[in-house]
Amino acid sequence: MANIRMSFFGIRYVSNKVKDLKLNWWLNLNALAADTVLIAICWQSLTAKAFDINLQNSQIILLGTAVWLGYMADRILDGFQITDRVCSARHSIAFRCRKHLCFVWIAVLLLALFLAFNTLYFSELYKCFLLATFCGINSLVNVFDKFGKFPIPKELRTALLFASGVFLFVALGLPELTTWLSITFLSFASLCFLNCCYTARWDRTTDITQGQSSLMLRKRLPFGIFHLMSYLMGLSYILFSFFFSEKQNLFFLAIGLAMLSLPLIDNLINGTEQRRLLADLVLILSAVFVLI
DSSP, rough: OOOEOTTTTTTOOOOGGGGOOOOOOOHHHHTTTHHHHHHHHHHHHHHHHHHHOOOHHHHHHHHHHHHHHHHHHHHHHHHHHGGOOSSSSSHHHOOOOOOHHHHHHHHHHHHHHHHHHHHSSSHHHHHHHHHHHHHHHHHHHHOOOOOOSSSSSHHHHHHHHHHHHHHHHHHHHHHSOHHHHHHHHHHHHHHHHHHHHHHHHHHHHHHHHTTTEEEHHHHHOOOOOOOOHHHHHHHHHHHGGGGGGHHHHHHHHHHHHHHHHHHHHHHHHHHHHHHHHHHHHHHHHHHHHHHO
């Protein structure tokens, strides 16, 4: 899900093939963060079902637009910074169309603000803008933290912010915050963090070529640890789901299935883009499967 721009790896310039890079429609969906929007909406619906919360259409739309704005802001900034080192599909679109995407991004932001001010109460607006402020600060850290000195790695920041967005309107619909809400939030954030770590592993060559980095490159952790964590946590969530209430067990079943899929994709699928797309597809399908 995330990359961190770094400079101490050096710059490996490659011939600029951005204009010749052919993008299939499924790569375009990933490049334009459409799959990430679907992930957020599906898991928001699953979380709402687990806690018997009826979401308004405006809340679903606002989550989708907020996720798109956050991810596309990161892509657009990458498009302006990476320039002739672009070699990935998602960054290729950001590089080619960065000026047009800026105008679209501003238009979507204005529409989202209009919808928020006309459909949300002040207490809801306050919490939404507080989360948006943290997202903005995170974007600034990504831009200026060239050497990764910030104590919280981007993968963890992305996971926590993404999970917060998914859970925000569900939490606002509850009369009070509960222990189960905290447990489900941390479970989903853990899934997002693992997804970020696997993505960082798959993007190692791309990150170095584009002058970027990730937690996997900086720490050089043995990835068998993440495989073990995925299997143990995935099986545990599936096992424990049988002891939860009827609606909450579907949430934890989806968490477990998604976690188990990550090491399988890592071992069985070749190609960075194919792995990323399949991992996102599994996140969508694991939520949709238990919803229906």
